[in-house]
Amino acid sequence: MNAEDSLKLARRFIGLPLEKRQLFLQALQKEGVDFSRFPIPAGVEVEDRQALSYAQQRMWFLWQLDPASGAYNLPGAVRLKGALSLDALERAFASLVARHETLRTVFQRQAHERLAQVAIEPSLAVEHLDLSSLSPIDREQAVNAAATRQSLLPFDLEQGPLLRVQLLKLDEQEHVLLLTLHHIVSDGWSMNVLIDEFIRFYDAHERNEAPQLPALAIQYSDYALWQRRWLEAGEQARQLAYWQARPGR
Known part of the structure; x- marks a missing residue:
């Protein structure tokens, strides 16, 4: 599968409802395809596009406990x-x-x-x-x-x-x-x-010149959406089961 096809699949995956995403991910796993290697599409418009990543949710929770802290x-x-x-x-x-x-x-x-x-x-x-x-x-x-x-x-x-x-x-x-x-x-x-x-x-x-930096392919909100869709579809449960099965956890 080339990069363009992978990007199209990732974009389609993000737009699917949860049940179909779960089936999609299961099908990939049966084929031995690792979704974590799929590219992150930019600008996918969905209702929860601006939701926080899991890491941001942790930071928000800790900030609410002590808004006057500079710990983070x-x-x-x-x-x-x-x-x-x-x-x-x-x-x-x-x-x-x-x-x-x-x-x-x-x-x-x-x-x-x-x-x-x-x-x-x-x-x-x-x-x-x-x-x-x-x-x-x-x-x-x-x-x-x-x-x-x-x-x-x-x-x-x-x-x-x-x-x-x-x-x-x-x-x-x-x-x-x-x-x-x-x-x-x-x-x-x-x-x-x-x-x-x-x-x-x-x-x-x-030098009064235009900066020559290449445009960013994605923003962090694109990554946050991609990560949530992937984890919600079964990857989160898979990772949790892995660590629960580890001895001495």
Whole structure:
């Protein structure tokens, strides 16, 4: 089966009612076909398209237990040396938010108390903190204090944004960029991707050129839908049975 056929089957599978998905998955298993290797289709329009992934549901539950906690913040810091264009920096982050739906997503109750991930209008503002008047030792202490503060400051998952950016100016040729995201919209691997793409966007905007990044094939909401459809159709029960059968569980 070629990639195009696999994509068509995955799209068809997602649109089927539960009973037919269960039969579909059973038929694949009899043929020795692993559905986890099927591609993830983008933009499939179904009623529950904006429902959360299982991982996001866990994060939402934990946040509701303690909304004032920063335990699930993902902080990152980048030290920038050389002349810095504030305009290019802000445009780079605007490009990132436009590119990644998760960076402009919040989590809200809808009709019938259904929880959904909702894309909002971009509203990211880069906070600036000038530390250049401090002594070198005091500057580093202030950087550490700001990084700690940002890493612990809680997010509001219902209102967003769930990306926070602070730029610390040490002198004209040195800055520290603090990035903080909530784990419900990111992970450690994603943070590295965002930093890499930020650098590429920044370089392009500084040269007044259009960024040359390939379009994203899917957004996280596409993956969340694909995963739910697959697990609901029997994969979740199969995995649970496997671990229940393991000795010493």
